[in-house]
Amino acid sequence: MRILWVKADKLLPVENGGNIRTYHILRYLASRHMLTFYSYYGGEPDQAYERELQQRLPGSVAFCTGKRELSGVSRGLDYLAHLNSQPPYAVSRFASFQVQDQLRAWFREQRFDVAVCDFLDAAVNFPGRLNIPCVLFQHNVESEIWRRHVATAGNPLRKMMYGMEFSKMQRYEQIEVRKFHHVIAVSESDRALMTQWVDGDRVTVVPTGVDLAEYRPDPAAPEAGPVVTFVGAMDWEPNVDGVEYFAAEIWPAIQVEVPEARLRIVGRNPDRRVKKWASQSIEVTGRVPSVVEYLQQSAVVIVPLRIGGGTRLKIYEAMATAKAVVSTTVGAEGLDVHHGRDIILADDARSFAQAVIMLLHDRELRRRYENAAADTAARSDWPAIGDRFSEVLRSVVAKKSLSVGAVPARTA
Numbered sequence: 464m465r466i467l468w469v470k471a472d473k474l475l476p477v478e479n480g481g482n483i484r485t486y487h488i489l490r491y492l493a494s495r496h497m498l499t500f501y502s503y504y505g506g507e508p509d510q511a512y513e514r515e516l517q518q519r520l521p522g523s524v525a526f527c528t529g530k531r532e533l534s535g536v537s538r539g540l541d542y543l544a545h546l547n548s549q550p551p552y553a554v555s556r557f558a559s560f561q562v563q564d565q566l567r568a569w570f571r572e573q574r575f576d577v578a579v580c581d582f583l584d585a586a587v588n589f590p591g592r593l594n595i596p597c598v599l600f601q602h603n604v605e606s607e608i609w610r611r612h613v614a615t616a617g618n619p620l621r622k623m624m625y626g627m628e629f630s631k632m633q634r635y636e637q638i639e640v641r642k643f644h645h646v647i648a649v650s651e652s653d654r655a656l657m658t659q660w661v662d663g664d665r666v667t668v669v670p671t672g673v674d675l676a677e678y679r680p681d682p683a684a685p686e687a688g689p690v691v692t693f694v695g696a697m698d699w700e701p702n703v704d705g706v707e708y709f710a711a712e713i714w715p716a717i718q719v720e721v722p723e724a725r726l727r728i729v730g731r732n733p734d735r736r737v738k739k740w741a742s743q744s745i746e747v748t749g750r751v752p753s754v755v756e757y758l759q760q761s762a763v764v765i766v767p768l769r770i771g772g773g774t775r776l777k778i779y780e781a782m783a784t785a786k787a788v789v790s791t792t793v794g795a796e797g798l799d800v801h802h803g804r805d806i807i808l809a810d811d812a813r814s815f816a817q818a819v820i821m822l823l824h825d826r827e828l829r830r831r832y833e834n835a836a837a838d839t840a841a842r843s844d845w846p847a848i849g850d851r852f853s854e855v856l857r858s859v860v861a862k863k864s865l866s867v868g869a870v871p872a873r874t875a
Contacts, residue, residue, distance in 0.1 A: 464496045464856060467569060469588070470581040471557040473504045475515055478731060479696050480776040481602045484649070484671060485581055491849025492856075493520055499575070503562050503588075505530035528559045551631035553605070554584050562588040570594055576860050586639045596863040598856060599643040603771070604656045606633040608701070611770040611793070615704060645859045647852065650797020667855050670799065671776055672848035673840050678783035680837065681759045689724040689823050691717070692761040694754055694777050697733035697747075701770040705794070709767040709815075710740045716816035718744060721823050729757045758784040762829065763822050766794035767815060778806070779843055782836035787829045789818045799843075805835035 468489060477486045492498050500523040502516060513525040533541050542552050550558075567590050569575065577596045580586050583605050589597065609629035616622040637660045640646055646666045648654040654666045693709065695702040706728055717724055724744070728737060731750040741747045751757060758764065764781035768791055778798055781788050782805065788795075789807045802808040807822070809815035822829045 464577060464853075464860060465575045466492060466496050466498045466856065467501060467575040467578040468492075468498060468581060469501045469503075469566065469578065469585050471503060471585045471588075473509070473512055474500075474502055475512055475519070479699070481582065483776055484602060485600075487672060487674065487845040488849050488852050489520060491846060492853060493522075495853065498522065499524060501565075502526070503528055503559060506532045526562065526565070528561060530556075530559065546627075549631065550587060550635050551605075551609075551628050553628070553632065554587050554635060557584045558587045563590075566590060577856050579856070580643065583636060583639060586643075591642075593642065593644065596645075596859045597643050598859055599639060599646045601640075601646055601648050601653060601657070604636070604648075604653045606636045607653075607656060608771060609633075612700070615769050644863055645855070647855055652797050669848060669852050669855060670843065671779060671797075672843045672845040673776065673779040673783045675783055675841065675844045678755060678758070678780045678840075680785040684759050687760055687762040689721055690727060690761050691724060691763045691765055691819060691823075692727045692729060692757055693765050693767070694729045694758065694781070697728065697730040697737045697749075701768055702730065703734045703736055704770055705766070705768040705791075706737050706740065708769060708812075709765060710745065712812040713767065713816045713819075714745070716813070717819050717823075720820045724823060727757060727761070729754060754780070755784065758786055761786055763819050764788045765815075765819065766790035768794035771796070779840050782806075783840035785833045785837040787822050787832035788836060789815060789822070791815070800839060805832065805839045807832070 474482055474486060477483055489500060500520050502523060503526040505528050508527040516523045516525055545552050545555055548555055566588055570590055573595055575595060577598060580589055580597060580599045582602055586599065606629060609625060609632050612625040613622060613629050616625050640657055640660050646657060648657060648666055648668050649671055651668055654668050657666050693706060714726055726745045728747045729751055733747050733749055738747055758781055764786045766775060766778055771793055775794055778788055778790060778795055789809060791810050792808050795806060795808060800806045807818040809818050
């Protein structure tokens with residue numbers, strides 16, 4: 464197949480969950496099809512990024528939009544300036560006339576058999592009428608993330624802002640999900656949400672995977688001490704919220720029962736709300752050369768998320784290194800895991816703390832969870848996931864080969 468894959472923002476370095484998922488699927492598709500990866504990004508032109516992208520994915524097309532990257536007060540002011548716009552801010556800030564012109568030209572030429580829109584934020588630049596088969600790759604149901612932000616926000620002003628973005632995102636997401644010929648979700652729960660908007664046969668689940676060559680147990684490693692580890696990008700709001708929740712409401716109870724326990728918060732760009740928890744018993748590492756080493760040194764890996772969507776790659780990575788995992792239901796949502804067998808799920812502070820304490824105290828119980836976790840992860844290597852993704856694209860191309868006009872939305 465001739466595949467066009469469109470993604471907003473840089474793919475490299477491959478750090479966050481979405482980029483990890485995208486990168487491994489791209490590598491698989493590039494080895495078997497004619498793939499053009501179109502990567503557009505803001506800020507200054509980055510020749511080093513573009514060179515590395517060509518090395519890893521030959522034939523890629525990188526484009527710098529020149530859009531200034533905003534943060535802090537500047538981003539707040541930009542948000543206020545777009546307050547009355549219909550597309551949600553999280554999407555509209557990726558709009559680019561140059562990217563839209565390029566995609567329209569490629570669509571007119573019909574150079575590709577199928578186009579993949581990676582994440583909802585790239586959809587803002589796709590043509591209104593899709594004259595070649597187009598697939599929306601939904602790593603998350605974005606409106607569901609905003610709904611959970613509203614549910615957990617304590618600050619009234621923040622709650623109001625989240626509510627506005629939720630309403631905008633839900634309207635926009637429904638329109639885009641209906642516009643694309645097919646949607647790929649990463650979990651059955653995400654698929655269930657989206658099939659409220661479109662017919663079920665237009666949404667397929669391709670589950671998440673794990674790099675078993677990189678994430679694996681170290682049989683030569685010494686017995687792990689009472690180290691509890693959280694791994695994730697520390698500038699992503701759901702992770703920040705999860706760390707604050709765990710440190711404030713769960714960790715004190717664990718310390719009472721296991722005074723020697725240590726918590727490691729591992730991940731790039733720690734927010735100030737994360738840094739403030741650094742203490743004698745809590746280490747905030749920031750970016751680390753190898754997450755694998757930190758996982759291998761852990762007794763228990765935690766995922767105390769209360770907000771989020773899609774699936775958590777970090778759970779499978781922890782499982783692949785044969786580690787016992789305690790998570791909220793939201794944190795493990797969409798993964799093929801089983802409470803009481805290969806993971807412990809706990810949705811309140813007391814039961815979460817008790818689960819971690821139990822695993823730290825009971826070595827044999829922890830061993831059983833470690834073995835079961837490794838067995839679960841072993842079934843999710845990336846080549847199998849890439850093959851499934853390829854099958855879905857082939858199916859979409861076959862279905863649309865005779866009629867590839869815009870797909871009508873399902874009527875209520």
